[in-house]
Amino acid sequence: MAKMTSLKMKKMMEARLAKPEFRTSYNRDKDTFRIEWQDTGQGITITLPNVVSKYNERGEAAVDDLEEHVIEALKIMHEEHDLSGKEKQIYPVIRATSFPTETNAGSTLVFREHTAETRVFYALDLGKSYRLIDEALLEEENWSYSWIDEIASFNVRSLDNDFxxxxxxxxxxxxxxxxxxxxxxxxxxxxxxxxxxxxxxxxxxxxxxxxxxxxxxxxxxxxxxxxxxxxxxxxxxxxxxxxxxxxxxxxxxxxxxxxxxxxxxxxxxxxx
Incomplete structure (x- = not known):
């Protein structure tokens, strides 16, 4: 099998994600590949060496998983969401303190400090994926930070802890x-x-x-x-x-x- 490179992976991703509603770009300096919606500019940036590494371990299955994740995430970005009546679908998610606190569109995400290494963000569960909750969504419902934290904390306690x-x-x-x-x-x-x-x-x-x-x-x-x-x-x-x-x-x-x-x-x- 020929050795996979970032450029080959870029071409593979371009072929898989070739749709008129999407726009793709390649940053040679950072070795990243970006796919975004033509109309809004919202999208996802992929670090190609990481994908190449997973491809070398798992083959095409790794790219299949990535493609599914990217399509699902892009779909969620393009949908309108609200929180009312969906309290049971709100969960906390842990992220590194280096994780961005704003979306690419400039919306401020809702989060709280956790440890020196971690922060707690909040997600609206959408089945196959989820959307991180931003301040605009919170303001639409007139919800406070403490209320969403209380809801999310209750829901995470309801999850199975099998190990x-x-x-x-x-x-x-x-x-x-x-x-x-x-x-x-x-x-x-x-x-x-x-x-x-x-x-x-x-x-x-x-x-x-x-x-x-x-x-x-x-x-x-x-x-x-x-x-x-x-x-x-x-x-x-x-x-x-x-x-x-x-x-x-x-x-x-x-x-x-x-x-x-x-x-x-x-x-x-x-x-x-």
């Missing part, structure tokens, strides 16, 4: 990966974290390397930190929507970055 367990070097690791778009969001379910903490033999660590996984770890020895760090970095590198490669320790209902609490963990009475 798979793996034990490595006497440390227990739990993986929530329901593939419903809200795996990482379950880090906001305090009751679930408290339940896991109550069952932990050691310290409870939590990681959200990308949108589609929540990792919980019962850290029972020093090796557990290293294993979790390596695991989180691997997931972060492979995720479609990466969040943070930095795990957290959960205690006293707060999340503290593991780099502060690792092998050279400060004593409780030390000041930062």
């Amino acid at each position: 798979k367990k793996d034990t490595v070097a006497e440390n227990d690791f739990y993986f929530v990966a329901k593939q419903d778009g809200y795996d990482a969001s379950r880090i906001l379910n305090e009751a679930f974290l408290e339940e896991m903490l109550a069952d932990a033999k050691g310290e409870l660590a939590v990681a959200v390397p990308h949108q589609d996984v929540l990792i919980l770890a019962d850290i029972q020895n020093k090796a557990g930190y290293d294993i979790l760090a390596q695991m989180t970095m691997k997931f972060f590198a492979e995720g479609r929507i990466p969040i943070t490669s930095l795990p957290f320790i959960y205690e006293d209902k707060t999340l503290e970055p593991v780099f502060i609490l690792a092998k050279n963990r400060p004593e409780k009475n030390e000041k930062e």
Whole structure:
């Protein structure tokens, strides 16, 4: 099989997404491919080397998945949405602090701070995909930030928290990966974290390397930190929507970055 390159991938994407209502462009300096609506300019920018990497791993199936995701996202961008009567479809989503707080069209997204590494945004679930909620949508309904946070927090608590367990070097690791778009969001379910903490033999660590996984770890020895760090970095590198490669320790209902609490963990009475 001939080696895939960014230019070949660009041509493949152009062929797959050739529709009169779309416009495509290629940024050679950034090695990105953009597809947008002709009439509004709203669209999606794809980093080609990332797609090439996934193509080399999975072949055409990776491009099939990307095409489906792009078409669905573009369709959602072109629709009118409201929130009234759709309260049960509103969920929180975790994003990195580097994630844009405005849409390409200039609308300010609704979000709140979470940790130094993460923020909480809010999504209207639309079935196959979702739309992040902006201030304009909130203003149409005359809803407050606290109200939408309350709705979203209630809904995330209603999600199943089934997990798979793996034990490595006497440390227990739990993986929530329901593939419903809200795996990482379950880090906001305090009751679930408290339940896991109550069952932990050691310290409870939590990681959200990308949108589609929540990792919980019962850290029972020093090796557990290293294993979790390596695991989180691997997931972060492979995720479609990466969040943070930095795990957290959960205690006293707060999340503290593991780099502060690792092998050279400060004593409780030390000041930062």
